Amino acid sequence: MPGPRGRHASTAVPLALAWAATIVYASLFPFTGWRWPVGLGVAEMLRLPWPQYFIPFDITSNLGGYLPLGLLVALARLRHGAGRWSALAGGVLAGAALSYGLEVSQHLLSQRVPSLLDWLLNSLGALAGALLAVLAALLGLLRGWQATRERWLEGGQSGAVALLLLWPVALLFPTPVPLGLGQVGGALRDWLFVLLLDVPWAQSVTLWLDSAPVPSERLSPLAEGLAVALGLLAPCLLAYAASRRGWRRLGLALGATLLALLATTLSTTLNFGPDHALAWAVPDTLVPMAVGLVLALMLAWLGARAAAALALVAFTGLVMLVHQAPSDPYFAQSLQGWEQGRFIRFHGLAQWLGWLWPYGALAWLLVRLGGTRRV
Known part of the structure; x- marks a missing residue:
């Protein structure tokens, strides 16, 4: 505007x-x-x-x-x-x-x-x-x-546009579940533990942090599929919250799906090599993505504020599910390669975006629902 x-x-x-x-x-x-x-x-x-x-x-x-x-x-x-x-x-x-x-x-x-x-x-x-x-x-x-x-788009939505442009970059960092951004809890716990380790008054906190259970069992097929579907649906609803009603929303949903496919393929290529670029494309991933796309297309008629409210629910569900997902050996090996190899200069951008992107979207949506137009 x-x-x-x-x-x-x-x-x-x-x-x-x-x-x-x-x-x-x-x-x-x-x-x-x-x-x-x-x-x-x-x-x-x-x-x-x-x-x-x-x-x-x-x-x-x-x-x-x-x-x-x-x-x-x-x-x-x-x-x-x-x-x-x-x-x-x-x-x-x-x-x-x-x-x-x-x-x-x-x-x-x-x-x-x-x-x-x-x-x-x-x-x-x-x-x-x-x-x-x-x-x-x-x-x-x-x-x-x-x-x-x-x-x-509606006027004054530069924050949403920036988030949507950064989303495919955030997907390049290895995730425990396809499209499952936001798993920052483990890193925060480790940083807080190191920070408070030698602080006398914080011994009870460090003991609690040290004994806090770490997810070890893989998500059930239903929970993993729900996380993948929400990983696609939530950005689509974010785009709806910043856009006008009409056929263009169908283009936004289809474009988001294409970006998700390309970013996931590129991430797999960077982590495991070109020969395994499509290793992620299995029914357990493709079917939930299709469900997320269908839901996004069905909800394209929503008003902007209704879309923002549903996006809040979708993002909240997504981050709750990814924090219940463990880091399998292949995931941990990918992280080590990113942190110690040539990706180190790119590592900061993708890692922090992958960790924090959903929370930035949640903050924007809360401001949007609070009645502020220029966010």
């Missing part, structure tokens, strides 16, 4: 913030070994050394990692009324400043090595992204995107 002076709420803003947070995570991971380098003064800290060797994967990841940031920042600037040169400068400066701050911070991490080459590549990536944004504006693609949003 247009704002003051023709400006529009931009989906690029929350997406840029999410991407910047991911870059911070990937650049400072594993967040251990903090120390001040011996004999290094403040002036030396601010200087970045030239690397002694080059790794092709690092070069491409540095370029590719900052391209979306430059693109999103420049798009946000354009959508808020800035000129093309101002948007270009904003995208480049945002990427270059963030990269420089993180490279300097890596001096303090024993497992990370700051690099002038990394900063240059990151800045070039941000420049490429900002140039793409300006090119999109010159070609009229931004006006076309805005017109499409206004046809398909």
Whole structure:
């Protein structure tokens, strides 16, 4: 919906913030070994050394990692009324400043090595992204995107659009049940246990955390099928809560199903290799997904607030079910590969999205039901 002076709420803003947070995570991971380098003064800290060797994967990841940031920042600037040169400068400066701050911070991490080459590549990536944004504006693609949003969605739904765009990325992280996002309870329990381990007044809490039962038995076929169906139905209802009634909702449901199929296939490929890309496509998964799609198509006539209320129920049921699902050996092996292998730079984005995405959707839905239009 247009704002003051023709400006529009931009989906690029929350997406840029999410991407910047991911870059911070990937650049400072594993967040251990903090120390001040011996004999290094403040002036030396601010200087970045030239690397002694080059790794092709690092070069491409540095370029590719900052391209979306430059693109999103420049798009946000354009959508808020800035000129093309101002948007270009904003995208480049945002990427270059963030990269420089993180490279300097890596001096303090024993497992990370700051690099002038990394900063240059990151800045070039941000420049490429900002140039793409300006090119999109010159070609009229931004006006076309805005017109499409206004046809398909109600005004002021940038938060929902950002969530829906991030959903397939969240699905790339290994899940205990297909489409079963939100299993963050185990990680929270482990972090809280470590945090309170040596705190005298918290001994009863740590004992309770240490003795808390961990799911060991696989979900029943009915419960697993329900989780898969809700994993597809809940995002569809989220889309309905942000869109107008009409035939386009059928397109949203079909598009969500296609994204779920593609993201699950890509996730399986990343985890187990191309030969096993379709290992997930078994009747126990496909039938519940079909049920979720049918339910989504049947509910396409709902009003936005009714869809939001049902989405709250669906997301709540989903996170309750996935927290009852155990982590089987193959799932644990996949996580180890993501955390220790080449996926480490991508690991932060997909892991945190996979853990937190349903809760972000729940928060948006609560605000939506609370009567706030611009969420």
